[in-house]
Amino acid sequence: MKKFTALSFVSVLLALPPWLFPVTAAEQVQIAVNQPGPVINKDIFGQFVEHIGEGVYGGLWVGKDSDIPNTNGLRNDVISALKQLHVPVVRWPGGCFADQYHWREGIGPQTTRVSRSNAWGNVIEPNQFGSDEFMELAEQIGSEAYLTVNVGSGTVKEAADWLEYLTSYNATSLASLRAENGHPEPYRVKYIGFGNEAWGCGGAMSASEYFAKLKPFSVFALNHNPEQRFSGIDLLFDHGASNPDAMVRVAAGPNDGDTAFTESLMKSWASAPGYLPIFDAMSLHHYTMSRGPMSDSSVNFGQAEYVRFVSMAMEMEDVLNQHIDVMDKYDPEKRVSLVVDEWGNWLKPDISENPMFLKQQNSLRDAITAGLTLNTFMRHADRVKMANIAQMVNVIQSMILTKDDAMVLTPTYHLYKMYVPFQDSTLLPLAFRPETITVNGETLPQFDAVTARSKTGQLWMALINIDPVNAVDIEPLAENGYVTKASGSVLTATEVNTVNDFDKPDAVLAKPVAFKRDQNGRMIITLPPKSITVVMLEN
Template identity: 30%
Template structure:
């Protein structure tokens, strides 16, 4: 446990650790997982068309997860295990009522057990208390655990498994108190049914651990079911006075808040729930005269996480995109389980893949979200015994979510737990939940001369400074290169980066790097790096195969995150402006690659315009940008085609559901002034369902081509949203050809990062577009439109790619990386410690 002394603001924080004052054993099962048939969790997560996903198996081994709950969750209320065993071609497809889907039953009991053996984890099965029967539950237990010559044990043998699985943990239903459940029950009906099922199940196998269904730990349901079910039953246990029918009591709580501080501290409400539930277990035992010879029942916290169901809807797969604030909340959650290890016998993060998960799958790889890293740190270091710890610091005094927590819980800014393992290594986690202030902490209690190390997250690597991607030959035309773009192949799984740019080959010159079949046509180059930008080589060239003009301007790369029409997830799209040599027309064409950029095929034309000049009397289309949203590819561009000749330029978009046919032109940014010209649209997704579009605005009062932005809940409705001028706190007004990305690093709400074409600096915002913009100096050179990319191995590092400046005579394509937040502070001033391995993570702006 951790005690707390509240200091006034400005007081010197201090943490005192007593590593030899062991309090309670930390059960390894607090690092348990959960695999429900929900969204992509099973099909595409654990299991795909090639069988078990090996990349997920390895990641799961990294956290040494000891136990995994299956198959639900709400799903279990209509699940019949018998449907999921035997020959797969004979397994029935069933309606899955919990998440309004269809269950194929191609992954069932035997597949789950085999997967558990592969990853080295123990199975935990939940019984169907909705449409299921006691007979069905007894049959499943027999199938899994029996050594007898009986029907269901023999069925297991017929299905290829001679040895029993010996499943230890069994849940008596799931959330049957909830109105969303099939066969919702009252607490009275549930307690009666659960107790009778427990007696029967332990007749089949008295060694199993039975887990009682719960609510929040502090509800009337919890106390009633505890009192009715946690009692000595000599008849039900064959006369034993050293065992219990019910071994654990389940709690489910999810936390979330749009306020980053409330979000980070919310798991402290779960800590109070654990304390209340633990006391109620004791009270039930006292009132039921349970003798001390019966082991004390513990809490199974078998669903916990950060989840806001309105932003990650369960029936739509519940795929949360986590922020730094969420990672801090997960750190606090895990601190809670360490501090309350006296009561907690198991905890299962909900869930382990894709569905509100720290791990997300792509077709050919995994994405480790911010919440993965605290889970990894805890699972590596925070084992053994919890030790006495005292924290003195100031505290958060504002409102909380849930509201009752404000009066029931302390909320220090520093959330701390500590352990010592069997080898005598002490570990401590400190989570600083303050929105903007770092803390320097005195740490005492360890022996003088201790070796103290710090773990703060992902190991850093060297930053890149103006690494040359492509230096064109001397015979290239001015400006040689321009308008560079870079993309990480998220579906590739091996840190592959692709880059492209405007390529000013010396058209008509026989020495030009272009084959004889197209001696006068410019092409768009595609180059590749497989070492995160250190080195680059050519992968392919994209030629204009439709118009005979050449792909001259404004290439844009995109990797499809889901299937559209006949094009599958992972397909690469390249959009570019096809323009004849006399610049008399513009045509935004799309090409596709299904082999990671080696070969390209024309797909469709989106828009066609007039002369390629940026003056108002001409009517070109320019500057494409695209991504998938809500089952459509949304394609933005700048449009000078005004039939009424009352507008200079506007930003528009069109959409497609098949990549072949395109919907009508929809206005996004339009000003009723023929001299005003918004352009260069770039759109990024933000947390909590918001989107940001940045653009340059010729006509702005702040500066010529000042960078503006708009925020929208729907990326197809920017047209109705207000303008915001980007002005930094030092008065800098970025100008021209902006680019933006959002990263979860840099603050509780992550960071919006914006570049411009006039300065080498970047502009950072830690409040989802509200509040201050700060300037970050970089070593990158100025370039006309500097594209940005969040590095896949460290979200605090941003790659900048530039192709040079307009009119530049020595332009080349270069990449630079920059860290958007300083290195995390060291662990603090340590007065002592013997063989101490102190682990923690802190954040600082």
């Protein structure tokens, strides 16, 4: 059993000079407003779409002839909801699906597309949703594209052709084919992932085997959009070429705590010619689950299971530190980003007709663990530059559940909406010493906090009361004076396993809150039990 003490928990925060904490009924949180930290890359709040169950078909794509209101085949209600999250980036087509996906089978007239067997549920993959449809999705919700190329069963040429089809400005045959398919202008591709889970479903390779296979993909799979060039073979001819908007190349990295994989991959990266880096980022996958995927109920649980999942979610801190320590050894300048492009609570598919469709319910517990995980990513913003929760619609810890023409927004959706102000904000160091709680043998800090200054100058604080029973009072204090006002929203519910379903879609809903100084001149923010509160602070 892992023990979390108040001292050990605060130690994971950014280091600050020692400050005095007077005895007080409220928990004080000191904000170092004049000591800005790293920028929190908005892509930390990214999403993930894979061809599993209703993750694409029915959830996002219904086709242009559907009775469900849609725009170019994408259902309007889901698109409207996703727009409110300001989704910065979407990863597609996988996942394990990516290493069996062949892009040419999903372009052109719908009637000529190739149907395949999809191992996720043993169903037919009709390829009605392909490259152009995905880019249409990204355009409709205002998101950047993160494509995973097929390294496991594909070829370097296939990957290179895919990027030429998508990004070429020149009138090549592939660019002309894209124009014939309705998009004469080249697309933007911000990230390219070279395979998925090379250690497992992506080919069962060792790190050294994967790196050897990765190198030609890195050199020849080029982004031809002039705005996003300067990578791969470009650097052979211009060693000084650089472009801050260049496509980011993501290597398929380790799973969970496999630091040996990271060690091998980063050592190989560091040994490559300095003018020809093989990748710009490394992925990491880490799901929260007790005994393996689909082993924990998404609806039938109580406080003990809630606290256990909170404890497991907080283990992300240790997982990140282990891999970052290895990365720092070979890359002290932090040139390689860490990308957590699969994470979340992987539970029993309690609402899935086909268990391999991975359709699970989503409770207040899921929102709280997601908030704690996002806070952890933000505290590591100097190395973690993107994260993609699994998955956006109808699969694992989703934002949205659909059933025919109906739609439900999950508690995790509401959390992501509350966290929008943190996108591209600047992290501010905190100092606090939370009390601990012990439930069913698990000892945890009573609350968690993160603070940042938004791009427009506002000071935002996210506070998570982990305690399932007791409220906690928080007194935020800033170096430049007392906080006088706080306003924002709170997300909580009657029980830790409360969900939004099609009969009660608003059982877990963010509600507005506002606080001001009390009669003693103190600004106290009261956090309800098992809750997430996000407020803008004024002084």
